[in-house]
Amino acid sequence: MEITNRTDIFGRRDFIRIGSLGSLGLTLAGALRANARKDISVILVWQSGGCGHQDTFDMKPDAPIEYRGEFKPIPTNVPGIQICEHLPYTAKQADKFTILRSMKSRENNHERAINYLLTGYLPLPTIEFPSMGSVVSKELGPKNGLPPYVAVPNTFPSYGGGFLGADYNPFLAGDANVAGYQVRDLKLPVDVDWSRVNNRRRLVQQMDAKFRAIEASPEFAAMDAFQQRAYELLSSPVAKKAFDVESEDPKLRERYGRTPVGQGCLLARRLVESGVRFVTVAKGWLNYDTHGNNFETMKKVLLPEFDRGFAALLEDLDARGLLATTLVIAMGEFGRTPLVNKAAGRDHHAKAWSIALAGAGIPGGRVLGATDKTATEVTDLPVSPEDLLFTIHTILGIDPAKEYHTPIGRPVKIVNGGKMIKGLLG
Amino acid sequence: MRLGCFLLFVGVLFGAPARRAKLVVYPENPLLFGKGSTQRLVVQFVSADGRSIDVTESAKFSSEEPEIARATFCRF
């Protein structure tokens, strides 16, 4: 019986593959089956530029000062787990997430490392791989008339649909922290009311009638369809409501923090609540790239805004019963060098770093993987970008080995190999 | 190994009058290596205006030198 059900969800090939994972065996398959039914959404809190693991989730208080840096660890609400003193709110939510201290990449360059971590492929100059958000968008499709993949505030290199095409690029939400936030172009211009819209659309239809006769191309059809969806979205109460961060209780908005990251997290919650499948929340491009003045920047800006946003997101999702159906990931493209440099900064370090994962059946209050005493090398449970993407897609009920074809017909798997992260699902 | 040339005749009956039409046999100059080796043939009818039709099925093959190469009928 068990077997029949599993094959229903994953198809025969996946059943075989998952079955062969051995130790994970039935628990995993059971959890995944549940997820596929539950419609898991993803919120990726993106630390663009690479966040110092030894300054956040993998503190090394016993290392020499030139390695451990200025920050001190504090206890969390889970006995035995300590994190950085500048993450006090997050420390109170430690029972809700798992710290994975053993990420390991092969790319030390931002663009390439980001591309690698978001696509599951080492970048090539000749082929653009789709990001995981685009894959999720393609595999799960839109729900409630909302775009399936939304980027807050913006899209950045490697976010896109790659060879899958622009259809799977993220919908851009903009900065939710600006006063009177509105998603871009989701409101008619001042002076243009619906009667004018109707007048205009009638004119366009008259003009296009001749052109439609010229060519019945799929592109024209897609354009008309998007136009239709655009007007639906413009007049849709669901969409308006989903993006309406301003309607939130000011106290809750405070809890998330009045920063682009904090309000972005809040918007992300509203979006997954309304049916968006994948939301990225970022401060901007390469903000965590602290080659100089690492501790000041982290202490004063980066950590506080992340801390409030991330902690409030977990608490809020949990309180609303959404955490079980939302996979929350906090990560950047690599860690930072253990040895502090002359400019009081830390440089790029791809050999080891930490990420945090919560929700979607991932038990909280745990630490997986480990690094050595200076946080330089992974000593336990090395996890590659391929492994991470394999795991994320599997949790969502998407077959990581499914093949797409590039426009020139080259078969490309969703993830370039990879395996399930051992123990992540318990 | 015996080497030799052979000529193959192909005839097709057509109802329609063929104006300067031609029959083309593919491959054009087959070489067979090793006794008992075989080569399939395809016959195309090419009309004066360039249209071509695969007429292999209705073609009759005969070899001028059956000692060197024999034509037999076989379905694909």
Place this chain on the structure above:
Amino acid sequence: MIVHKHGGRRINLSEPEKSLLLAKPTFAVAHGGGKILKEDSAEYRALLDWIRAGAKSEPARERRMLALRLTPASTVLIGEGSKQRLLVTARYSDGSEADVTGLVRFQSNDDTIAPVLPGGVVEARRPGETAIAVRGPGVVGVARAGVVIEERPVAKIPEYNFIDRFINAKLQSLRIPPSPMADAATFLRRAYLDIIGVIPTAEEARTFLASKEPDKRAKAVDGLLKRPEYADYWATYWGDHLSNTRQLLYNKGPYAFTEWLNKQFRSNVRYDEFVRRLMTSTGNMYDSPATSFYPVMRKELDMAAMTSQLFLGVNIECARCHNHPLERWTQDDFNGMAAFFSQVRYKNGTGPRNNERNLYIDFTRQFQNPDTKKVYLPKPLDGRQMPSGEWQDRREMLVEWLTSPENPYFARAMVNRMWRNFMGRGLVEPVDDFRVTNPATNDPLLEALARDFAGHGYDIHHLIRRITSSAAYQLSSEALSGNKHDKMAYSRFYPRRMIAEQMVDSIALATGVPEEFPQLYPGTRAAQIPEPEIESYVMEVFDRPSRQLICERKSSPTLNQALHLAAGETIQKKIAHPGGILGRLLAAGVAAEDVVEELYVRSLARFPTAEERANAAQAIARSKDARTGMEDVFWALLNSKEFLYNH
């Protein structure tokens, strides 16, 4: 078991010389299920032949398959369901040949047009043409199959130059009727967008439409080639392809490179010279911007892949990791190309110029593959190892080979790129995927264009004149029932959405309100933006590429685009702008009817029809005031497909 007798050599697609050729399919069959072998099957005979050959007392000699030939090489099937058999003949290294029709796998590039049934029988499904490929160990063979469903005589297009002869030949063989010639207004708008990347002004359109000169189309093209916008447009095109972004070039690199590119096209540099300047550049990227061709991040293998892709239209990326079983390029080819770039080194400047990287040539440096550690000597694709002297910049050797008139790929790749720009679809598509199993849709035409281009000194202006003066370029995009599905024979002009720069600059021109790019000088046109890092939502949303990868512009519609057109500021702000064209016309007291005409000419380069004038008048009458109504007409014009598309 049979194979094992010969020393256990297994079949290795990646190293064909080591595999036992014909044994491959045989072995596969024997391995896969010996029981199903029938005595009269081709497979059985092949096995038998093979065993016989092996039974001879000669030492097991390896014969390599050199080529697979499909016959007939090109065929046109007439009538739905009609069939044509294909034969496959293999030629081997020992001079022998064999009929391997039953042993190879056939693949149709488009089996909605003509699939291949078992045994190599091609069947006609829908009109068009496709390539049929077969593969053997390390070799491929290809044939073309056209499908004509409806037999009918079709008209010919006028033959203005040699291009039209080849187009006619294809249209005739596939019985695809051509659309009629495009009218003058359509031609003008098309030529402007394709040559200088922006629509004509109302005045230019009026002058052209009024002109009675018989050669006014050719004259218009000549004029466009001299325009400054011409250089902007092509600097943008090559900026896309040459990674002109600060992500790769740092700081102000893209500004210097853009200016350099602009200069090349302003002076109509010969294409071979253009490539030579890029490839043999040295110095720092500010004094010698052509060195931007070599971003520091890119290593030898990347340069090999990019050079092949850009200038040969060949994608050898697959060979980075493994020999491609279907294609001819091997890892050795890839490494041999990479070896041309081994001498490229950088050093940092000093003092105030310490952020400048200088490219210099380390003559002694060899290329060592980073994974295998093996050292390779320079060898061009499809060429011989090149002996290099002690003080030889290897890149010069590569350029010699690249730009030699004997190089079959160089001119073809470029004319194909240009053909795509003007005709909407490359003769080989994608433009950087030339390979045996992806043949050109009209190979004789591609060949003739390449010869013409090389024969005229790689003169880009000549190539543009050649293409735009053909009747094929001047066909209407209006489809006929007989050619609406045609996507490869150029029976009509294929419409395509304007790229971001064309759209933004055309909207600015039509409305008389420039687009603002806060980081650049006021009045800067979109086509003059040096790098994709310049913020602009409208450019972003209409698929401006990040330029970190080489790719052609996309034109697939998105939701953000539709929203931006419907409710965004790019159009609305400009049509409502008091200093814009509407404001100016109304201030001058121009009558509503004349305003509508002016808006049509500015947006579409043509006069409105009587019906369109009536529709506009009605819309204006429906509105609360004339200005509102005119704005709505203007808005609709700029949102119409006739505006958004180059057609």
